[in-house]
Amino acid sequence: DERPIVQVVFQNEWVGSNQMEYWLVKLLFDLRLKHEFTTYDAIGHSLGAVALVLVNLREKMRPYMPRLKKLVLIAGPFNGILGLGDLPNINRLKPNGRPAFMSPTYFRIFINRNNISDDLRVLNIFGNVGDHSNSDKYISVTSAKSISYVLRSKVKEYTEYLIRGSNAEHSMLHDDSEILDTVNGFIYYNPLS
Numbered sequence: 001d002e003r004p005i006v007q008v009v010f011q012n013e014w015v016g017s018n019q020m021e022y023w024l025v026k027l028l029f030d031l032r033l034k035h036e037f038t039t040y041d042a043i044g045h046s047l048g049a050v051a052l053v054l055v056n057l058r059e060k061m062r063p064y065m066p067r068l069k070k071l072v073l074i075a076g077p078f079n080g081i082l083g084l085g086d087l088p089n090i091n092r093l094k095p096n097g098r099p100a101f102m103s104p105t106y107f108r109i110f111i112n113r114n115n116i117s118d119d120l121r122v123l124n125i126f127g128n129v130g131d132h133s134n135s136d137k138y139i140s141v142t143s144a145k146s147i148s149y150v151l152r153s154k155v156k157e158y159t160e161y162l163i164r165g166s167n168a169e170h171s172m173l174h175d176d177s178e179i180l181d182t183v184n185g186f187i188y189y190n191p192l193s
Contacts, residue, residue, distance in 0.1 A: 028065060041070040046076065057116060060117075078146045097148050120155040121157040137170055
């Protein structure tokens with residue numbers, strides 16, 4: 001297959017993005033040795049989205065690693081999870097997009113932003129269920145959008161996609177047909193590739 005799909009599911013989603021980053025780097029290295037590819041596209045949901053950004057931050061320091069070309073981020077808790085470092089409607093994005101408060105993980109991404117691949121195309125998808133929390137029930141819109149401040153000026157293309165309503169719930173986002181069509185269009189049919 002010219003574009004095989006490899007699904008990675010972490011058995012314990014609470015290990016954190018740093019541990020996920022470690023295993024993704026190992027997996028990418030092993031896959032590259034076995035299948036001899038130099039570039040790849042990736043889709044990450046929740047902490048997996050954060051882990052993929054962390055992997056990309058280190059690409060330039062790892063010449064043996066394949067290069068990420070397209071990245072879809074779905075419901076990424078880049079600047080906290082509600083109840084775990086983030087509260088509804090507390091953190092705000094300044095007019096320039098910079099968050100008023102930075103979580104430790106976000107700060108790590110922020111201080112290493114110059115390592116982000118400049119030929120990367122990013123689609124950032126997040127949800128708002130409309131219950132006045134401005135969140136998908138777990139990740140605030142502000143937390144998910146915070147990555148824009150880091151990526152927008154560094155990558156080749158950065159697009160945001162907000163979905164509203166009951167289908168915008170955190171664990172439903174990756175199963176929504178509208179989102180699946182958007183992701184497929186971005187990965188497979190994006191004319192800028």
